Amino acid sequence: MGNRGDIECWLTDMDGVLVHENHPVPGAAALLQQWRDEGKPYLVLTNNSIFTPRDLSARLKASGLDVPEDRIWTSALATADFLASQMPGGSAFVIGEAGITTALHEAGFIMTETNPDYVVIGETRNYSFEAITKAIRLIGSGSRFIVTNPDATGPSAEGPMPATGAVAALISKATGKEPYVVGKPNPMMFRSAMNKIGAHSENTGMIGDRMDTDIIAGIEAGLHTILVLTGISDQAEINRYPFRPDEILNSVADLVNAEPVESDAE
Incomplete structure (x- = not known):
């Protein structure tokens, strides 16, 4: 996909790339500063749909990274953007937290339990059997079934927790x-x-730091893909997949003041 010198805009995953369990990855602050200094448009992406961009901006600031809320793009925002383009002013029954409810509200959607156009499942820590039952009945009677992100589990200090994909599977x-x-x-x-x-x-x-989400989606969207090894990918993991990123770097620190190089992921 061309070389890094041609890149004018950047999309970066958040967890495992810029932060690791609320600690900034070395080089992340410098890279964000470099993009600002060069006037390069960028967005920080996350599949997590619990938090609003404002919440995430505050969390990143607390971990030492300055990312304004308008530079954050979540699966909740992407979902609201998609639904608003499909059915402007539509209605939805939502299982989720502020990230998805706020995004849908700001996109002009009405939240309802009565014949909604969509049932939208986002990340939440407060699953209610009653709400899940309602979602199942509404989908059964014709509401369209939308999910913010496919992640089956999410990380926590104690270990993995069920995430959006797990409830969607139910x-x-x-x-x-x-x-x-x-x-x-x-x-x-x-x-x-x-x-x-x-x-x-x-x-x-x-x-991105994951072959199975970031890199495959980046390739399918036609982007110059860079895998960093600060998240969950190592060489054995990379070799399991039939596709390759354009570049494999140890961390985002390798992009700070780096001379553009030809792709070396072959």
Whole structure:
């Protein structure tokens, strides 16, 4: 996909790339500063749909990274953007937290339990059997089934926790209907992010730490893909997949003041 010198816009994953369990990855602050100094449009992406951009901006600031809320793109924002383009002023029954409810509200959606156009499942820590039952019945009677992100588990200090994909699977099993999932690895997430900053695929780079979500979606969206090894990928993990990123770097520190290089991921 061309070389790094042609990149005018950047999309970067958040967890495992810029932060690791609320600690900044060395080089992350410098890279963000470099993009600001060079006037490069960028967005920080996350599949987590719990938090609003304002919440995430505050959390990043607390961990030492300055990312304004308008530079953050979540699966919740991407979902609201997609639904607003499909059905402006539509209605939804939502299982989720502030990230998705705020995004849908700001996109002009009405929240209702009465014949909603969509049932939207986002990340939450407060699953209610009653709400899940309601979602199953509404989908059964014709509401369209939308899920913010496919992640089956999410990390916590004590170990993995069930995430959006796990609850969506429960609803799929009960309804016999598969959802449309907006977040990564759906390249829709990158397309909507590019639309937000006016970027084009041929001059946009994306940085991720997971082959199965970030890199595959980046390739499908036509981006220059950079895998960093600060998250969960190592060489053995990379070799399991039939596709390759354009570049493999140890961390985002390798992008700070780096001379553009030809792709070396072959």
